[in-house]
Structures are given as C-alpha cells and as structure tokens.
Amino acid sequence: METLAFLMHGFAVAATPTNLGLAAMGAVVGTMVGVLPGLGPVNAVAMLVPVVFALGLPPESSMILMAAIYIGSEYGGRISAILINVPGEASAVMTALEGYPLSRQGLAGVALSLSAVTSFIGSLLATIGIVLFAPILSKWALAFGPVEYVALMVFAFACLTGLLADQPVKALLAAGIGLALSTIGIDANSGVMRYTFDMPNLIDGLAFSTLVIGLFAISELLILLQTHHGEKSVQIPKGGRKLFNLSELRFTFPAALRGSAIGFFIGLLPGAGGTVGSALAYSTERKMAERSAKTNRFGNGDLRGLATVEAANNSASNSNFIPMLTLGIPSSGTTAIMLGVLTLYNLTPGPMLFTSQPDLVWGLIASLFIGNIMLLAMNIPLVGVFARMLTVPAWVLVPFIVVVSAVGVYSGKSASFDLVLMVAVGAIAYWLRRLQVPMAPLILGFVLGGILETNLRRALSLSAGDAQILWSSWIAIVLWAAAVAILVLPHVLRRLLPPEARLSED
C-alpha cells in the first residue's frame, strides 16, 4: 500500500506539463536515434548531458528525458532491423533474424506492429517488476556499509567483464582505464593533486560531459565514416496488412511473456542488458519451437521469434533501472551516464535515493509507464515517418552531431581546452573500439571510481588498514563469491548463446 501511494505521487510528478513534454520529446528523439544504424541511446544521452544543465532542468526532469530516450531507442532499433536487415542498435541484432524475412514476404506491416505491441508488453511487465521489487531491494541495500559496497562494485565489474565481453581482458582493461581517469584531479580526502600535470583545467578532474561526448559521440562519427558506403536507398515495402490480427497475437503472446521474464532477470545483472536478454530469449524460444516441427518457421520469419526478442529486449532495458536506482550500480552504458548525471546534481546514487529523493525515483518509474504508452501510440501509426530517418544523408547528420557535441562541451566550462580534449578522447576511443575494447566498462569505471575509492578507504579506516575487513560480513562474502562465479559462468553461458549474440556493447 505504501508503494502504491509512492507510485501515485510519482504519477503526479511525471504528469506535470514539463515532464510530460520531456517524456514525449525523449520518446521521439529516442525512436529516431534508435532507427539510425550506429547511433543508439548511449550516443543520444551522452550528447544531452550538458544540454539538460544548460536548460536548468531539475534532476527528475533530466532523468525522465533520458529514460524516455533510452526506452524509445529500443522501439526504434527494431524498425531498421525489420525493414533493411540492419539493426538500428546493438540489442536489435536478434530482431533482424526473424523480422527481416517477414518483411521480405510482404509482412513488414505485421512485423512492425506486432513487435511494437510485444515491446510494449515487455516494457510494461518490467516496469511493474520495478514497482514490486525495487523498494524491497533498496530497503535491504540500506544495510550496506562501505565493506559491502566495495564487494558490490567488484561484483559489478566482474559482471561487466565476464558476461558482456567477448574478450574479458579488454573489458577489464577498459574498466581499469575508467578507474584511472576517475582519479584525475584533487583528492577530496587529502587535498593532493593527482595527475593534473599542473594544468588548471584538470583540478576539478575530467569533466564528465567532455568524456562521455568524446567516447560516445565523436568516436561514433569516426566509426560512421568507416562504415559509410554512400547513401542506401531505403524502400519501405508497400501494400500488405498494416496490422497484425488477433490469432497472430494469440499465437505469439506466450512467447512475449517468456521473453519478458527472461529479459527482466537478465536486465537485473550489471552489464547484461537488452543484447544478452534478447539473445537468450531467442534461443530459448527457438529450442521450444523445434520440438513441434509443424509450426516451426524459425529462420524464415517466425512471429514468435520476433515477439520474444522484442519483449526481452525492452524488458531488460527497463529492469536495468532496478540495480541503477537501488544499488547505484548501472548495468549499461546508458544507465551509467544517467548515474553520472545524478552525481553532477550532487546526488549520491544508491539505496538512499528512495528515501531522500522520492520525487526523482517515483517520478522516473511513473514516467516509464507514461513513456511506454506514448511510444506504443506513436510507433504504430508513425512507423513510416520514423523509417524516413534512414534516408537522411550522413553529410547532414554528422555536422549536426558535431555541433551539438561541441556546444554541449563548451557550455559546461566555456573553455577551448575541453573541446580539444573531447576530440582527443574521441580519436583514442575510436582506436580502442577498433581493437574491440568495449566502452561500457570504461564509463562505468569512471562513474564508479570515485565511489569505489571512497568506500575502500572508509572501510580500511574502520579497520585501521587491515584488509581482512573487506570480507568480514556475509553479504560481502556472497558478493565476492558471486563475482568469482560470474567470471567462470560465461564459459557455460557462451555455449547456450547463438554466435550472433557474442559481441555486444550498449
């Protein structure tokens, strides 16, 4: 009952005209960047970091805007996967497997509308899951002290390197680089300058917005140039039914439910978002279909495959918010950036948020419900308009991205130094990405670095320097053990996943 009251309060926050407008804007922008191959929620949210400050938005409004973009891009990513067999973003890889054959058979309209509805089912169920589980988890996490936090963060890094990455060493390297970058600047405890090399611009540390824009906007442009093969002409298949019928919905509904459940639990794990969730849902559904060979059309456009993938994908992106809000541990690049934004508002991410910032937490949760309804309403009739995004030539898009990035970085500190830094970070990030070093652990390392160090030092202060305190409580021991298990588990998981799912970064 208490939860219900909080949720109602959240709806009051989310339903103010500003926040409704921002959610709608985020839904449109998110779907648009989701449609564009190469650009995903990470890039859009990264570019928006400085903009929300320039606009002077309160924290709950910026979170609502960013969350809408995040969820919207999951809806958008499926459009290009179904129409042109190019996933609009990483987690739509599995969508193309069944979606594109359907569209080749003249069923593009059916595939698009059905996947919009199953996306909605996945999102809705996961959001209900957030309402049910997040408050309980946050209450439990209130008992966490510095010792448990250190173990929790090690667990988060283990998840990222073990579950997500094809090459764990490179993921760990990325996390290490992120941690190292987080130490730049004045050390709050002792006043010592670390790695500032006498540059006044570095005393406050690397600016978060400069780093994320370099990592996710500028490096993306270089990747775009590499993959740019002139303009593709996109033809949206004409004719055919625009909407699925009831028997198709009944046929795919159980698959959507299974996908939602799988996505939900995968999304809870730090580091494993929609990509892993949808891959696991797809292979589960495929195995189940193979048992009854009569109706099995997997590989040639099976509606159940499409439905389960989209449900899992959206469910995982929504359940991602649970570890982010309750533990302060982001599970994807996008939620890591959102968490970084919270710290820019001087809010400490973690279980305290539920009690100290109910407006923010419940407003965000309520806005997920509202945003998903908006996205469903938008995505069925307007799918043709969004698909038009695919015809915008790169030479219009790229200068626009540079301008938004540069203005964003400049508005933070009004210094050319940060612009040069942004370009340098972008070029280095491009090189790292070419070598398949994932960017999500890097940004996670940067965001969590400060919190990890503070808690480590606090824990060791309590024990006067004795490292044994780090495994002195049973919660900490469980987390350390889980971290070890996670590093071993992927070798088992990898056998379960189809090969297409192995490379993921979101």
Place this chain on the structure above:
Amino acid sequence: MSNNRTLGAVALLMAAILAIFGWGLVAPFAYEPVGPRAFPMITALVIGICGAILLVQGGGEAEPVNRKTLIGLIMLCLTLLIYAVLFERLGYVLSTLGMSTVVALIFGAKPHQAILSAVVLSVGSYLLFDHGLDVVLPTGLLGDLL
C-alpha cells in the same frame, strides 16, 4: 599496427606513467591508513596486468581500412581538432561554417550541398542555442555583428 600487441604495449606504458607519476602522491598529513596513492596504484596494476596478457597473447588484428577511408579519418580528426582550437578565436558561427562544410564534403556531399547545409546549420544553431536556449557562445570575429 592495430592489434592486441600494440594495445598491450600502450596499456603497459599507461600503467608505467600512472605508477611513476602516482608514486609521489603522499598526503602531507595522513589522517587515514590509506592515502591518495593506493587507489591509483591498484588501477595501474590492473591496467599493467591486462597489458601484459595482451602483449603475450598477441593476435586480434583489426580489420584494415582502405586508403580512402584512412585519409578520410585523418581529415575528419584534423578538422575537428582545428574546429576545437578556432572555436573561440573565430567565433561560433564562422568556425562552425567552416567545419560543417569540410565534414559534409568528407561524408560525400556535393560542394553546393555542403555549403548550403553549413550556412543553415551554423546560423540556425547559433540562433537556437544562443538566443533560444541561452547558451552563451563565443562571437569571435563577428563580435559586433551578432
């Protein structure tokens, strides 16, 4: 050039720099058992170990880019760098006009398309950000005009 071995070597170099410049990080008055030096040293160790593994392992050759793409990449990086340096000196509108034209050309626009889109983008975004959203942007050479 672009393979795990190079990456490993660069990581080791980074670890060394972190360790060398971090060694002197000692607080003048220590209130706590763990000072400002420990954490950077742990990260240097993590990076160093990863670097060593990659260096020994080798392999992982990145897909080579063709000459045309390579020239494009270098041009794009240089353009962005020059844009960053001239952003304040020339002012927002002029520097964006130049950057946008060159970048559009790199991405395959025809000259008239590049120039037209650059004019629309630089003036339009200036009006949007500076006048619409109150983000103060440098006026530079056009200082009196704007």
